[in-house]
Amino acid sequence: MGEIIKVDHVSMNFRMNVNHTTSMKEWVIAKLKRKLQYQDFFALNDVSFSVQRGEIVGIIGTNGSGKSTLLKVISGIYKPSKGTAVTAGRVAPMLELGSGFDYELSGRENIFLNGAIMGYSEEFLHSKYDEIVEFSELGEFIEQPLKTYSSGMMMRLAFSVATLVDPEILIVDEILAVGDERFQKKSSERMMNLMSGGTTVLMVSHNISQIRAMCSRTIWLQHGQIRMDGDVDEVCDAYLQFMQTT
Amino acid sequence: MQSQKGFAKGFLLFVVIYGILASLMYWVVRDDWQRTAVSTDTVNRDALLPELAAGDEIDQDFEISADSLQLITLYANLRPGVSPDSQLIVSFSSEGQVLGEKKISYGEVKPDGELVISMDKISFPAKGTIATATLQAEGGISLWYGSSKTAGKFQVNVETSGLRVSGEPVEGELVLIQKGELFLPYTNYFWPIAIGIFLVVSAIILYCHYCRRKEKANKINKGIDLIKQYKYLLKTLVVRDFKIKYKASMLGVLWSFLNPLLMTFVYMFVFSTLFRSSIENFVVYLMSGIILFNYFSESSNLGMQSIVGNAGLITKVYMPKYILPISKVLSSAINLIISLIPLLIMMAITGVRFSKSLLLIPVVLIFLILFCVGVSLILAAAMVYFRDVQFLWGIFLTVLNFLSPIFYPETIIPARFITLYHMNPMYQYLFFMRTITIGGISPTPVTYLYCMLASLGTLAVGLFIFRKCQSQFVLHL
Numbered sequence: 001m002g003e004i005i006k007v008d009h010v011s012m013n014f015r016m017n018v019n020h021t022t023s024m025k026e027w028v029i030a031k032l033k034r035k036l037q038y039q040d041f042f043a044l045n046d047v048s049f050s051v052q053r054g055e056i057v058g059i060i061g062t063n064g065s066g067k068s069t070l071l072k073v074i075s076g077i078y079k080p081s082k083g084t085a086v087t088a089g090r091v092a093p094m095l096e097l098g099s100g101f102d103y104e105l106s107g108r109e110n111i112f113l114n115g116a117i118m119g120y121s122e123e124f125l126h127s128k129y130d131e132i133v134e135f136s137e138l139g140e141f142i143e144q145p146l147k148t149y150s151s152g153m154m155m156r157l158a159f160s161v162a163t164l165v166d167p168e169i170l171i172v173d174e175i176l177a178v179g180d181e182r183f184q185k186k187s188s189e190r191m192m193n194l195m196s197g198g199t200t201v202l203m204v205s206h207n208i209s210q211i212r213a214m215c216s217r218t219i220w221l222q223h224g225q226i227r228m229d230g231d232v233d234e235v236c237d238a239y240l241q242f243m244q245t246t
Numbered sequence: 247m248q249s250q251k252g253f254a255k256g257f258l259l260f261v262v263i264y265g266i267l268a269s270l271m272y273w274v275v276r277d278d279w280q281r282t283a284v285s286t287d288t289v290n291r292d293a294l295l296p297e298l299a300a301g302d303e304i305d306q307d308f309e310i311s312a313d314s315l316q317l318i319t320l321y322a323n324l325r326p327g328v329s330p331d332s333q334l335i336v337s338f339s340s341e342g343q344v345l346g347e348k349k350i351s352y353g354e355v356k357p358d359g360e361l362v363i364s365m366d367k368i369s370f371p372a373k374g375t376i377a378t379a380t381l382q383a384e385g386g387i388s389l390w391y392g393s394s395k396t397a398g399k400f401q402v403n404v405e406t407s408g409l410r411v412s413g414e415p416v417e418g419e420l421v422l423i424q425k426g427e428l429f430l431p432y433t434n435y436f437w438p439i440a441i442g443i444f445l446v447v448s449a450i451i452l453y454c455h456y457c458r459r460k461e462k463a464n465k466i467n468k469g470i471d472l473i474k475q476y477k478y479l480l481k482t483l484v485v486r487d488f489k490i491k492y493k494a495s496m497l498g499v500l501w502s503f504l505n506p507l508l509m510t511f512v513y514m515f516v517f518s519t520l521f522r523s524s525i526e527n528f529v530v531y532l533m534s535g536i537i538l539f540n541y542f543s544e545s546s547n548l549g550m551q552s553i554v555g556n557a558g559l560i561t562k563v564y565m566p567k568y569i570l571p572i573s574k575v576l577s578s579a580i581n582l583i584i585s586l587i588p589l590l591i592m593m594a595i596t597g598v599r600f601s602k603s604l605l606l607i608p609v610v611l612i613f614l615i616l617f618c619v620g621v622s623l624i625l626a627a628a629m630v631y632f633r634d635v636q637f638l639w640g641i642f643l644t645v646l647n648f649l650s651p652i653f654y655p656e657t658i659i660p661a662r663f664i665t666l667y668h669m670n671p672m673y674q675y676l677f678f679m680r681t682i683t684i685g686g687i688s689p690t691p692v693t694y695l696y697c698m699l700a701s702l703g704t705l706a707v708g709l710f711i712f713r714k715c716q717s718q719f720v721l722h723l
Binding site: 014015023024025027075076077078079091093096099100102104105109112113116117118119120121122 | 475476478479481482483486489490493558559560561562563564565632633634635717720721
């Protein structure tokens with residue numbers, strides 16, 4: 001066991017430029033006129049928690065409560081404006097499937113490209129390659145350029161790459177349903193397998209029953225702060241009650 | 247224990263490779279860093295002196311311009327029908343001492359009047375000393391003299407002095423060209439510097455190894471780990487960029503080959519009448535300029551777009567962002583290396599001697615690539631904040647194209663701007679490239695030093711700026 005994610009007093013401040021200067025001229029003029037105004041927006045405000053190895057944590061909250069921002073901070077995409085977020089393992093972010101794909105390249109080349117983006121070595125990807133192709137059920141299409149794929153095929157490939165490389169930390173943002181019904185079943189089985197196999201999972205979902213079914217612990221975020229952190233049923237009940245009253 | 251052994255092996259490998267490379271480099275540059283050819287400017291052939299009859303004497307004072315003077319060239323004109331056995335006697339003296347004498351029969355005068363006198367067996371005093379050449383003849387010969395020089399495009403008046411005909415001073419100067427060698431001290435410094443660099447690098451390696459064993463945090467080790475982890479990504483991105491570039495074209499990679507050739511022909515067609523005559527081997531001169539400058543403009547443009555263009559990736563996945571501009575510069579470098587093949591073919595066709603200095607091509611390429619990485623890092627970071635940078639850079643590249651000697655000879659630049667002109671790093675890379683290809687020799691260490699400062703300096707600035715900004719990129723995309 002042991003801590004695998006430690007989020008320590010994290011604040012994420014988005015400085016919104018009221019003037020919307022994107023050209024140098026506008027910026028210089030605004031600066032000279034001292035009209036360069038900013039509006040601070042705290043997407044996360046002093047959030048602290050830690051996750052043990054193998055835990056499956058659900059994150060819930062209303063729209064704009066900072067869930068996705070939190071996942072991006074933990075993935076290392078955002079650098080928090082205050083505090084630190086430390087992860088002790090390889091993170092596979094499934095924020096948007098297939099974001100590292102290149103449509104000109106073949107499925108095969110994309111498997112290696114996407115794996116490389118996640119920081120895996122060539123040998124490792126070679127050893128996993130057959131398994132990934134098999135799971136994605138793409139067959140001979142794997143040699144075709146990605147631009148010829150249907151969106152379902154693309155999603156299947158992306159899901160296969162993200163989950164078959166045995167990440168230590170899997171970060172999931174509302175993307176458990178991929179492909180047709182059969183593949184959906186297969187992919188949720190795969191997720192279950194990963195979770196029982198010791199992968200630490202952080203997932204964001206609006207589907208409370210899904211959270212109840214999969215997670216052992218839940219964090220409820222509101223206005224960028226932790227409202228509640230604890231047992232899955234307890235937090236979910238409180239959240240549902242809160243949603244009904246407002 | 248295992249890692250200890252692995253480290254010892256790796257270090258030994260480093261020592262061996264460094265030793266081999268340093269020795270190879272020494273072999274290539276040794277002679278060129280010891281002496282360099284020197285030739286004095288040519289005075290224009292403005293007029294002929296009166297015919298040199300028996301008993302006449304012409305004296306010309308000249309400053310010795312070489313450490314080892316090998317040839318002196320004069321220009322003479324023969325009266326038709328004069329006997330080719332007649333002799334011109336040139337004697338040299340300095341500070342009242344006779345240095346030696348050369349007898350040349352008229353038959354040695356070439357049809358255009360060129361008269362080359364070899365200076366062997368005459369020992370001249372040190373460079374900078376004034377010597378006097380005294381000419382006597384048996385009639386029928388006259389010598390060219392002048393009072394102006396051509397320096398590039400410009401006519402410069404010579405400080406007319408030192409010419410006397412039968413003791414009477416004459417305005418102007420004999421057309422007298424000295425050719426010889428200058429001695430350079432640089433070879434002596436080669437090994438001390440090579441060993442110095444070796445010691446510094448070794449010390450850094452050992453320190454990093456020590457930190458690793460003691461598990462102390464160390465920035466260099468962290469960087470090495472990052473490179474180790476992401477080197478496969480870098481390779482994948484470089485290969486991808488290169489593959490995609492020619493994916494839809496019929497000739498594919500052949501374009502890397504054809505492009506510089508076609509560009510060279512276009513430039514040649516346009517500029518051949520303007521500059522050709524004053525440049526030695528215009529085709530190779532032009533082509534080397536086009537190849538290097540194209541690389542700079544292509545890689546800096548791609549590098550500049552690399553962060554903004556991959557916004558979709560950066561906002562979704564964590565990765566070291568340095569990789570994006572670096573991969574663009576490296577994938578263009580494949581192109582650059584391929585386009586060296588037509589350059590070498592052109593050199594062979596135009597009869598350039600392939601000398602060992604060509605082994606220095608990787609050196610200038612590494613300098614150039616590092617420079618481009620630095621520039622790309624700066625531009626990529628700036629581009630995130632201000633998209634105007636791309637338009638400014640397009641204009642800047644055009645300006646730089648004209649400020650670098652790509653299709654014109656350096657000599658058209660007025661002398662008062664030349665120091666400023668030489669500060670352009672592209673000038674230095676072009677000069678380096680042409681010295682080792684057309685010139686067939688290594689440039690002096692001054693050029694190496696300048697190229698190195700320009701490359702490493704730009705790289706350091708680029709890394710610094712990029713590092714400062716990179717965590718903010720995602721907020722501005």
